[in-house]
Amino acid sequence: xxxxxxxxxxxxAYSGGLDTSVAIKWLQDKYDLxxxxxxxxxxxxxxxxxxxxxxxxxxxxxxDFVDRRKEFxxxxxxxxxxANAMYQxxxxxxTAIARPLIVKTLVEFAQANGAKYIAHGCTAKGNDQVRFxxxxxxxDPSLKIIGPMREWVMTREExxxxxxxxxxxxxxxxxxxxxxxxxxxxxxxxxxxxxxxxLEPPEEAWGWTTNPKDATNEAEYLTIDFEKGIxxxxxxKRLGSIEIVETLNKIACxxxxxxxxxxxxxxxxxxxxxxxxxxxxxxxxxxxKALEFMTLQKDVxxxxxxxxxxxxxxxxxxxxxxxxxxxxxxxxxxTQEFVTGSVRVKLFKGNVMVxxxxxxxxxxxxxxxxxxxxxxxxxxxxxxFIYCWGLPNKTVATVHKK
Ligand code: ARG
Numbered sequence: 114x115x116x117x118x119x120x121x122x123x124x125x126a127y128s129g130g131l132d133t134s135v136a137i138k139w140l141q142d143k144y145d146l147x148x149x150x151x152x153x154x155x156x157x158x159x160x161x162x163x164x165x166x167x168x169x170x171x172x173x174x175x176x177d178f179v180d181r182r183k184e185f186x187x188x189x190x191x192x193x194x195x196a197n198a199m200y201q202x203x204x205x206x207x208t209a210i211a212r213p214l215i216v217k218t219l220v221e222f223a224q225a226n227g228a229k230y231i232a233h234g235c236t237a238k239g240n241d242q243v244r245f246x247x248x249x250x251x252x253d254p255s256l257k258i259i260g261p262m263r264e265w266v267m268t269r270e271e272x273x274x275x276x277x278x279x280x281x282x283x284x285x286x287x288x289x290x291x292x293x294x295x296x297x298x299x300x301x302x303x304x305x306x307x308x309x310x311x312l313e314p315p316e317e318a319w320g321w322t323t324n325p326k327d328a329t330n331e332a333e334y335l336t337i338d339f340e341k342g343i344x345x346x347x348x349x350k351r352l353g354s355i356e357i358v359e360t361l362n363k364i365a366c367x368x369x370x371x372x373x374x375x376x377x378x379x380x381x382x383x384x385x386x387x388x389x390x391x392x393x394x395x396x397x398x399x400x401x402k403a404l405e406f407m408t409l410q411k412d413v414x415x416x417x418x419x420x421x422x423x424x425x426x427x428x429x430x431x432x433x434x435x436x437x438x439x440x441x442x443x444x445x446x447x448t449q450e451f452v453t454g455s456v457r458v459k460l461f462k463g464n465v466m467v468x469x470x471x472x473x474x475x476x477x478x479x480x481x482x483x484x485x486x487x488x489x490x491x492x493x494x495x496x497x498f499i500y501c502w503g504l505p506n507k508t509v510a511t512v513h514k515k
Contacts, residue, residue: 122147122228123259124219126245127176129164131283132234135272136261137171138279140232144259147174149226153218154180155211156297156358171281175226182297185214186354190298194397195342195452196424196445197405203375204387205394206428207299212241213433216248223256232259240380244431251434291318297358299371299391310376310386321362321390325369325463332461333368334468335361337400339456342449344397358393365392368460380430396465400456403467408451408474417448 123140127133127150137148150168152159161178168176189210198206219231231249235242237260246258267275276283290305302318316324338346344357352360365371371392376384405414420441427438454472458465480489 120145120147121230122149122174122223122226123230123232124149124151124223124226124228125173126215126219126231126233127152127164127168127173128234129159129167129284130234131269131272131276132262134167134171134281134283135267135276136232136234137168137173138281139261139265139275140259141172143264144230146230148172148232149174149222149228150176151219151222152176152178153211153215154178154182155185155214156182156355157295167282177222179218181214181218182355183353185211186297186358189214190358191343191354192442192445193298193428194344194394194401195449196442197398197402197421198425198428199398199421200425200429201375201377203373204377204389205299205373205391205398206425207296207389207391207394208294208301209240209244209429210298211296212244212431213248216245216434217252220249220252220256224253229255230257230259232261234262235260237263238379238381238383240429240431243380244433247431248434293320295320297355297362298394299389301387301389303385303387307386307388314374314388318388319372319390322366322372322392323369325372328367328369328462330462332459333364335364335396335458335460337397337456337458338454339401339404340453342401342405342446342452344400358397361393361396365396365460365465366390368465369463370460370465371395372463396458396460399465399467400458401452403456403470404452404454404472407470407477408454408472409448410476413448417445420444 123144123146125133125136125140125148129152133150137150140146140148150173152164154161159178164178165176193206193210198210200206200209222228223231233242233245235245242260242263249256249258273283291302291307292304294301300321302320306312307314307318336348337344345351347357347360371390371394373389373391375389376386378384409417424438424441424445427433427435427441432438451474453474454470456467457469459468478489480487
């Protein structure tokens with residue numbers, strides 16, 4: 114116990130899994146550090162007491178599992194939703210969006226405990242290592258980063274052996290062939306048979322959603338109310354931010370909504386095949402976009418799409434804590450001033466469809482759109498407009514013919 118007083122400290126991003134459990138011991142042995150094992154609750158289904166007790170039994174100097182779900186939804190998920198954030202038109206960035214908050218929490222613990230090091234269990238082949246490392250140095254450049262999984266050369270079997278030899282208690286359940294990450298915005302799954310991009314993901318790869326073929330035969334309709342781009346109520350019931358996401362996850366899972374099978378480009382140059390389950394995200398992104406189509410004018414919509422793509426790349430590539438992201442977010446926030454209204458969606462057997470939308474700020478004018486009585490459009494103006502619009506083409510055609 115006495116040697117603990119002068120030992121340097123490291124804050125470890127602790128998930129409770131095999132890698133980070135082994136890392137507690139390994140950081141002590143290899144670096145002679147006291148380990149503060151911190152889990153961040155962003156909606157994984159862990160029990161706080163279990164996680165903390167296990168970390169302490171495995172030799173952690175201190176441990177905590179901090180509930181950051183509210184901040185996660187309000188400061189990270191909502192901005193991503195307002196940005197319609199989607200990487201490569203397929204992935205709602207569910208893992209990526211939690212990383213900056215996890216990093217922020219670790220840095221806070223390091224600063225509060227006088228730790229000079231931060232450690233994480235990311236491998237050398239993924240995006241998450243970039244998000245952790247760049248996040249940490251962006252918030253506190255004095256901190257040093259240790260990535261045990263990038264340094265040690267242990268296979269999974271060797272890790273289990275190391276754990277046994279060192280009395281590390283691990284939960285090696287039935288061989289889970291996949292690498293999974295979960296939070297309120299979605300579930301990511303990779304490795305195992307998924308590495309063969311031609312094979313259909315086996316049912317075991319899906320952990321949240323009902324197989325659409327087994328989903329209920331009854332379609333379900335939901336009304337989602339938005340205020341300035343943020344969802345605030347479901348079926349006229351006002352809900353807290355966490356509740357909105359949890360409720361939609363539950364309902365959409367039941368209908369098999371939100372399964373994604375994708376080959377994506379990692380930042381480090383590798384393509385990888387992953388599956389995602391993003392039930393609430395799929396519903397909300399669709400509904401939010403539908404409301405934007407009704408309340409934003411065409412030039413804003415079009416320009417915003419390019420900003421959204423940049424925002425998504427920044428988020429994917431680990432540059433959340435940066436001036437460009439903050440600036441783009443300000444632009445996006447300004448566009449959301451009148452994205453207030455209601456969207457009706459229909460969930461049915463793996464599918465979510467927008468079937469209605471209304472807003473006090475609707476730019477859709479039935480009087481202008483109608484082909485029936487009460488048409489308010491000035492038909493005479495069309496001819497003059499088309500004369501001007503087509504004039505450059507007419508001029509070119511005339512000249513080139515000569
Ligand atoms: N490819 C995704 C990303 O980089 C998800 C990574 C998830 N990690 C995992 N262990 N399955 O954001």
